[in-house]
Amino acid sequence: MLSFVTRPLRQFFPTFASLVCWCGSLGALTFCILGLSAFAAPDYWFADNMSFFLRQFLVAGLLGCLAGTLGLLMWHRLRLIYRTVWILAVVSFLSLVGLTAARTLENTARIETPATGEKVIKVISINTERMFLGDKRLTAFMERQQPDILVIQEALWWLQERRWERLEHPIGGLGENGYPDHVEVGASGSLVIYSNFPIRLENSTIVLGELHDTASVIHDPDRELLQVSLDTGARDLKLLAVHPDSPRSLVRWQNKRRYFDEADNVIQELQQSSDDPLVVIGDWNSAPWSARFQQTLSQNGLKTAYPGGWPRTTRFFFDYRLHWILGSPVDQFAVSEGVKVLNVSTGPDIGSDHLPLIVELELPSPGNN
Incomplete structure (x- = not known):
C-alpha cells in the first residue's frame, strides 16, 4: 500500500521540476524579447513603453535563465527543444544586459568633485x-x-x-x-x-x-x-x-x-x-x-x-x-x-x-x- 502511494509522488517531483525549468526558460525568453523590443522598434507605442520595465525584465530574465540552467541536469522528453529554448533565452538575456548598459552610459556625465571656492x-x-x-x-x-x-x-x-x-x-x-x-x-x-x-x-x-x-x-x-x-x-x-x-x-x-x-x-x-x-x-x-x-x-x-x-x-x-x-x-x-x-x-x-x-x-x- 505504501509503495502504491509513494510511486506517484516519486513521479510528480521530477515532472514538476521539469515544468518549472521549462517555465523559467520560456519566461526568460519572453521577458527578454519584450525588453529588446524597446531597442528594436522604439517608434512604436507598445515597444517604446517596454523601456519603462527593463529593470524588471532583467531580473525576471536572470531568474528564468538560472532556473533553465538547472533544467540541463534533468531529463526532458523534448531535450533538444529544451536546450534550444534555453540557449535563446541566455543569448536574449545577455543581449538585453549589453544594450541596457550601453543605453545607460550613452549620454551620462561623470560625477565630479566641486572646485575649491565654487558655489554648489x-x-x-x-x-x-x-x-x-x-x-x-x-x-x-x-x-x-x-x-x-x-x-x-x-x-x-x-x-x-x-x-x-x-x-x-x-x-x-x-x-x-x-x-x-x-x-x-x-x-x-x-x-x-x-x-x-x-x-x-x-x-x-x-x-x-x-x-x-x-x-x-x-x-x-x-x-x-x-x-x-x-x-x-x-x-x-x-x-x-x-x-x-x-x-x-x-x-x-x-x-x-x-x-x-x-x-x-x-x-x-x-x-x-x-x-x-x-x-x-x-x-x-x-x-x-x-x-x-x-x-x-x-x-x-x-x-x-x-x-x-x-x-x-x-x-x-x-x-x-x-x-x-x-x-x-x-x-x-x-x-x-x-x-x-x-x-x-x-x-x-x-x-x-x-x-x-x-x-x-x-x-x-x-x-x-
Whole structure:
C-alpha cells in the first residue's frame, strides 16, 4: 500500500521540476524579447513603453535563465527543444544586459568633485501630484534640504492659492519652510519654479495635445514648457521645466512625442541665443532607456546622471514599499556642456507617487563652457 502511494509522488517531483525549468526558460525568453523590443522598434507605442520595465525584465530574465540552467541536469522528453529554448533565452538575456548598459552610459556625465571656492547649486524636482505645498511631510523635507532651486510638476497652482488663502497663509510660502524666495508659475499652473536667485520669465509654451476618448475629465492633454533665466550672481542660468503627457495610451504617447519635438526646438533656441549654461529638469514620463529621451540628449549635446550610477525608481504605484517592483525612473535632468554634476540622489516618500530628484551642480565660470 505504501509503495502504491509513494510511486506517484516519486513521479510528480521530477515532472514538476521539469515544468518549472521549462517555465523559467520560456519566461526568460519572453521577458527578454519584450525588453529588446524597446531597442528594436522604439517608434512604436507598445515597444517604446517596454523601456519603462527593463529593470524588471532583467531580473525576471536572470531568474528564468538560472532556473533553465538547472533544467540541463534533468531529463526532458523534448531535450533538444529544451536546450534550444534555453540557449535563446541566455543569448536574449545577455543581449538585453549589453544594450541596457550601453543605453545607460550613452549620454551620462561623470560625477565630479566641486572646485575649491565654487558655489554648489542644489536643484530639486518633484511631481507633487496636486498635493498641498504646505503639507507637513513636504515642508519637513524642504526644511532639511534647503534647495536653491525647486521645480514642481502637477502643482495645480490655482488650488494651492485657494488653500493658502483659506489658511490665511502667504501665497506660495516664499522664504518659509525651506521654500526659496522667488517663484514663477507657468501659464497652465502645472509647472512652478522656486528659486533663491532672481527669476526672469523667458517663456511659457503650451503644447497642445489630443484628448483620449476614454480619458477622465481630470486629465489635461495640453502640457507646457516653462523656461526661465536665473541670475546666480556670477552668470545667468537657463532653466527649462518639462512635463510631457504620460504615454499610457497611443494618443497620449503621440502627445508626448509632439511635446518632445517642441522641447527640442526650445532647447536649440536657448542654446543659439546665448552660451549660458542650461538645465532641463522635470517629470519626463520617459525611462532613461527610451530612445526618444536619449535622442533629445544626443542632438542637443546634453548630459544626465543617475543616483549611484544606475537609474532608480522615482515614480511608484500603489505603495512606496513596492517601488523596486512596481515603479520606474521617469524623473530626469539634463545639463549642457560645462555644467559639473556633483551629486544625484532621490528623496524619501513625501506623500506623492513620485520621489524627489535631488541634483547638485556647479556652473562654469563666466567665459568658460
